Amino acid sequence: MNVNLTIDGVPVSVPKGTWLVEAAKTVQQEIPVYCYHTKLGPAGLCRVCLVEIEGMPKLQIACNTPAAEGMVVRTRGARVEAGRAMILELLLVNHPLDCPICDKGGECDLQDYAMAYARGNSDVVDPKTRKPKAVDLGPTIVLDEERCVVCQRCVRFDDIIADERQLVVKDRGAHDIIATATGSPYRHNFTGNVTELCPVGALTSKTYRFKSRPWDLNRTQTSCTQCAVGCQQFADVRYGTLLRTMSVENDDAISDGWLCDRGRYNIGFYTSPDRLTQPLYRKGGSFVQIGWDDAFALWGKAITDAIAAKGTASVGAIGGGRLTNEEAYVLQYLFRKIGVANLDWRSGPQRQATPGAKGGALADIEQAQAIVIAGESIEERAPVLWLRVRKAALRGGARIVRVATPAEAVAALPAGATRVALVWDGIDLARGRAFADAFAGVAELSTYVASEQGNARGAEAMGMLPWSGPGYVAARARGRDAAGMFQGARDGSLAVLSMFGVNPVRNAADGAAVAQALGKVPFVVVSELFLTETADRATLVLPAKGAFEKTGTTMNLAGDLLPVNAAMQAPDGVLSDLEMLLGLAAQLDVDVPRAEELDATVIERAAHAPEDFGFGDARFASDVASVPESVPAKILSGGGTWQHDPTLATLQAEAPFSQPAGATA
C-alpha cells in the first residue's frame, strides 16, 4: 500500500512504512546521514538527518520516521539547517581535522557535509579529547579513534550482517571508543566491509593506507573472479597500479553490496616481482627466456608432431575455471577443431560445477526456509554466498542444516518446509545425487554448486568437458577427463598437455602422483601468472594476464553472466589466454572466432541453464575409478596468487588465505 506525501513541495508516493530518508531519494533530495545505511537500517544515533515535518513541534530524524499519508516534509529551511549545522559543529568539536593526512579525504562524509551544512568557523577554544590513533585492530584494519563519529555502522555490520559480534563500543559518552569485545584482533572473512561503511577516516585498510587520494584513482566496475559468487566490484587504479577494490552497494542480485576479505584484499600480486613476464622454455633441465613467436612455433609444432605420430588422443588441454567464458570457448573450439577431445576444466577434486535443472538464483536463498549444506563449508568456498545464507537465517528465520547424510538433513528440516536451498561442493557425485534425491519432493527446491574456481560453471557451459561441447551438447567424440589424461601420461600415451590457470600438482587429491605423471609427458605447456608447482614442471611456461587485465565475461555459480573488464594494463610481455590461443590457432592454421564474433549471442547461447541433469549426473563421473579419499582442507585464494602479495604477509595465517598443511608456498 502506498502513501502520498510531499517532500520539499514535491508530491511523493511510496510504500507505507518507507523511511523518509529513502522516500526523499525518490525525488532526488539527498538527506545527509552517518549512522543510517540502506543495508543496516536506522539507528538514530548521529542525528544529522533532521527534517521538518508539519504539525510536529521538534525536528525529526528522517532515518527513523516512516512516510505517512498527507505528511508535509521539508528537508531544507532555516530550522533544518540550524539543526544540521549544530550537529556538524558538535561532530567537529573533538574531531582531529587531520584531513591532509587522512585516507578518507576527498570521499569523506564528514568533509562533504561539513562543507555543505556546517558553519565556517568554530567556537571551540579548548583542547580536543585525545584518543588512540593508528590502533592495530586486526590483520586487515587500522583504526583512528579520534576520527570516529560513533555512528556504529561497523558495530552493526558485525552484528546483523556478518553475525560475528566482535566489534563493540567501549567506555561511554565522549570517551566512546570502538574495539573488539574481547580485545583480541578483529578477524573474520568480511572485515574489510567496515572500512567502506565507515563514513569518516576512522577505519582504514592496511593495504590502502597512505597510498592514494580518491581523485587520483581510475575506477572500473568488474566482477571478482576469485570464487564462484562473482561479486561486482570496483577496481581503483592509480597510475596503472591497482590499489584497492570496493564493493558495489546496489549489487543486490550478486553480492548484496558486500565483499569478502579474499576478494577485497588479494590484489597485490598483480605487481609482484615474482610475476612471469616472458615465455620460458625448458632447455637442458633449466628454463631459458624466449620470445612469443618462438613459443607459439614450439607449441604448435609439438602438437602437430604428436598428432602425426600418435594421433589426436595423445594431445590434451586442461583449464577454464580461471579463464573467461570467451577464453574457455576458444580453448575447446580450437582443440576440437584439430580433433582433440581430451578436454577438461577439472584439475582438482571437484567433478561438477553446474547444478542442472533446479539451479537457483542467489537471491532465492533469502526466501528459503532451510538451507542444506552438503559437503565442504561454503564459508570458505563462497564467502559472500555464506553472508546471504546468514541473512536468510538471521532475518528470514531460515534453518541452516549441516549434517552428514541426506536422511539426517531431511529430518532436520523445519516442519512443512516447502522452500529449500541445497548447496553442494560438487566433489562427491554420489553424495550430491543422494542429497538431491532426498529433496526431490520439495516444492521449491533451488540447488547450487559452490565451486572452488571462479568460472568453473562457465567452463562447463563453454564446453570444457570431455563429453560435451558448448551448451552441454554432447561432443562428437568423447575424450579423457583430467584424471584420465594424467593416467595416460603415466602409461606414456599422452604427448602434449596444455594447461591454463590450473595447478594440479598443488590442488589435485594426489598432487605427487600428478607431478610424477607430468614428468612423463614430453611436452607440457602451462599458462600462468607465476611459476607454480605445475608450471615448474612444464616444458613451456606462458606468462598470463590476470582478471583485472583482460576483458570478457564470467559465469558465477548461479549461472549469471557477468562482465570482466580490464581495469589496467598488464605488464609488457604478458598475454591473455585468449591471445595465446589465437597465437596457437595461427600456428595450427585454424580459424577461431574473432573477439567480435564471440559476442553475447555465442556465449549466451552456450550459457543457458541445462534441463536434463541434476547433482551427481553420471556424465560427470571420472574416467579413473579411484575416488579421492581426501581433499585439501582449504582452498587457495585466487589459485594461490595471494602468496605473491607481500602486503598480505600478516594475513597469510588468517582464515581466508590459509593453505593446507604441508603445502609448499
Add this chain to the structure above:
Amino acid sequence: MPVTKVLTAGIGEADLRDIDVYRERGGYRQWERAVRELKPVDVLDLAEKSGLRGRGGAGFPTGKKWSFLPAEKPLRYLVCNCDEAEPGTFKDHMLIEEAPHLVLEGILLGSYGIACHHAFIYIRGEFKRGYEIFCAALDQARNAGYVGDNLFGSGFDLEVTVQRGAGAYICGEETGLLNSLEGKRGEPRLKPPFPAIEGLYGMPTLVNNVETLAYLVPILEKGAEWFASVGTERSKGYKIVSVSGHVQRPGNSEVALGTTVREIIDLAGGLRPGRNLMAVQPGGGSSACIFEEQLDLPYDYENMAKAGSMLGSGAFVVFDDSTDFVKAAHNLVRFFAHESCGQCTPCREGGHWLERVLERLVYGRGVSGDYEMLLRVSGGITGLNLCALGDSIEPFLKSVVLRFPEQFRARVLKAKETVPV
C-alpha cells in the same frame, strides 16, 4: 504543617523489613484481596480512577500507560524501575531499604493489573544494601506464599526477578534499563517501538517507578476516590519529596500534591539563619530552577511546568545566597556529560563541550564568547537527542545563566584568542 504519612507510614518507627511486622500493619492484605476477589481490570480501573501519575519523572498517567499494552499479546512483563539516580532524588532508596514489602506488594499489584506473570525489579548498582534487603523480603514473601505459582489457590502465577544495575544513570531511562536488563550495553533504544509494544525481550512491557507502584497498595486499601480527593485538579494524591541543599533538615517528606513550594522548604526546617533563598530546583537535576517570586506556587505537575520547570522525580534542591552557580552548573553538566551513553551526537559532544567550558569558568579562565556559547550550545542540542538525557542539560544551566548572568560573566577574564575562520 501539611505532612502526611502514606508510603512513609511506619518508617523509622517499626522494622517494616520484617514480613510479620509488615503484615501486622495490614501488609499483603490488598494483594490477597486482589488475587482472590478482583479481576486484573479492576486493579487497572482503580489505578486509572485514582489519577495516579508516574512518580519517576515524566508524570505520565499510570492507568493510561498500562492500557497501551496490546490486549492480543498475553506474554508481557512488568519492570519496576529502581535505578534511582536523578541528582537530588533519594526516595526509592529509602523505600527499598525501609519498606521493601510495600514495594514488593506494589509490584505484585501492578503485575496483576496488567495480568503478567513475570515481574522484574532493576535496582541501582550502588544500592547494594537495598538490594540485599529487598532480596530477603522477596524470600520471606515467597515462603509465605505471596510470590510463586497458583497464588492463594487461584491459579494465578507470578514470579519476581531482581537485577542489579552496574552504575549508569542512563539505565534509569526505561529503554536503557530494558537493554541493561537483557544483558546488553545500557543504551536507550530508538523509539518507536515503545516498550508497551516491544519491550523486554521483544515483548510488551510496562516500566513503572518504585513509588508509583507502591502507591497502588494504599489506593487498593482506601479506594481511588480517597487518592483522587487529595491534590490539585490534574495532580492527584501524594508525593515523596526529597529535599536537599541549603535547608536545615534535609530529607524525604511525603506531601499532598499542591502543597506550596514555600511549605516544602519549611517542612525541611527552612533556610539556615541569615541566609536568603536564591533558587529552588524542584524536580531533579533535569529541571530548571524556580525563584523567589514563585515560592507560593502549588507543588504539582501543572504549576511546575507552567513555571518553566517540572516536578520530575520530586528531587527538591534549595540554593541560598552562598551558592556559586557557576560551580553548581559545572557540577550538574559534568554529571550529565559523564552519564551520557555516547550513542547520539548532541548529548555526547554537546555535554562534554559545555562541561569543559564551565570548568574553565569555574577556575576563572573564561574567554569572551563563553557566556553566549553556554546558551547557544545547550539550547542548540535540546530537542535533537535520541533520549531525554541530552535534553536535560539545558534547563538548569539556562535558568541560572539567565538569572545570575553576573556570576558567569565575572569569570570571563581575557579576550578570546582569534580563531581562524
